[in-house]
Amino acid sequence: MPRLSRRHLPSLGAFATFEVAAKHLSFTAAARELNVTQAAVSQQIRALETALDTSLFRRSPGGLELSPSGATLLGAVGDGLDRLTEAIATLSAPPQVDQPITIAATIGVASHWITALTRAYRETHPDTCFTILASDEDDRLSRAAGVDIALICGNDRSRAGDELYYLFPEMVQPVCSPEFLAQNGPFHDAETLTHQPLLDLHDSHWQSRAINWQPLTWVSWFNSLGITHVPRPAPLSTNCNPILIDAARRGEGVILGWRHIVAEDLARGTLVPAHPHVLRVERANFLQVNDHARDRPDLRPFVDYVLDQSRSIAAA
Template sequence: MRPVRRRHLPSLGALATFEVAAKHLSFTLAAKELNITQGAVSQQIRLLEKALDVALFVRKHNALELTTAGSDLFAAVAAGLDTISAGVGLLQPDGLPETVTVSATDGMATWWLKPLIETFRAEHPSVGFVILASDEDDTLRNYSGVDIALLCGNERSEVGEELHFLFPEAAQPVCAPAYLAKHGPFEDAQSLNRANLLHLHERHWSADAIGWQPLGWEEWFRAQGARWERGGSSLSTNKVSILIEAALGGEGIMLGWQHMVDRLIREGRLVYAHPAPITAGRGNFLRCPQSSMQRPAVARFVDHLLKSLKD
């Protein structure tokens, strides 16, 4: 197939709008990111399809899918916009403040990401960070301004992205040292039923940015061949950070996600209440567009995150 002459190409604005709509598979989310109306997005896509004389989307009830032609165009436009973005970045004067934007869930941002940002900025104080954290807004990962998205699940890399496996999703009973000294030891799984077991509310697992199979006390007891007796608990919450703060305050035992509590364990602020972990069969990933990796600050920070896993 012969390439189309540049003067016959659709407008760059229409192609950029298509790229955002194809990324989200939603005209509504594309409009939100582009700060225009949903109708404007829909009209630009219709005009683009008319100009190209091909359907780019399959429009279903409350859903969009890319056609084969749409998928091919999405790959080409995404790569082209990444190249333009990188070229424009080369024109920026040296010495301007560098900013890295990261999206993550609330708990991941607070207990894993933020401490690593602090150690990174100790060596690179001129680099600033934007953290977009939410358990409810699953679209943050796809916003055009996001350089790095921290994800949990079984992820696949899309066109123009780099995907790095970080660690498996695993949790283990943890509590404050004083709580274990007063109420422990817990020599077997069944004995944990006499403790105050802090746990995540079911609403946590149904949040839009979570949406995973639960990894809670019921699953942990079952994995140990024991039964959770569901005794009284002083705290159930949909927020991991509230649970960790309660455990740090000596309120009870929680299932601590190993990547979130590892630093607290090393600092002696938390201890393991039982030696048995439980895994969920899913992993945590770092996703970064290749265009962002061409920026020195982003590349250095990705390297910093990956190196921290080897320490």
């Protein structure tokens, strides 16, 4: 297909209709969300396919599915509409020093590491306010309108205009409460941990849209020591890292603690290492500064603070 100039592109409304239809894989559901008729949605999709000279959906007795062209277009349309929404938000509310710094992260990172960072930062910068947005399901939250910075994992790519800073690799270590260690430890031999209650993240945690990484489990940790571990049913399995950490604090068992997520607990002594071995994996954590926020005068000191604090994690 020949390259289209911008002035020959189909209407923005057609692309917006396509995104909604692709989300639902149903013209009827799209019509309901857009408050138009199903025929109107169908007509816009046909016009868009004609203008682009390609099929965007595959129609079968089982329903709709995206064609390869449709899947490619959906990613571009989603990014484009996100950028447009972000730009409009920036125009209607220019960044001001007294506006909160908005941070996006997964639930575990936001609940523990980010809250600890912002609390400590405000001790020396009491006029700085923060908004923390946490989700394991919204994979677009890191670039949502109004989000200034985001903590992301496993992805060293950034959108043009954004800044991306390496923080530290993924590192996990068995941790438990000091009372649990005193009653059941010490665990000098890693194999002795196999007889302890090993609390674990549920498989659904790793399938969440904002995570979707290769699982890092007890099997991974034992394998890194050359130990074959056959998991038993965990006394507690959850897709929520904060629930797992709370259980470990209460002495219910041993968890794999991500070093940055349990850093404050380790510093306070509410959790302690159950074994010295730290498993490091290839994926890393990054700080993403979104384009619209780069020139905020109050943001740079906080970014520098995060980078400084991350060095102690990386050196652990």
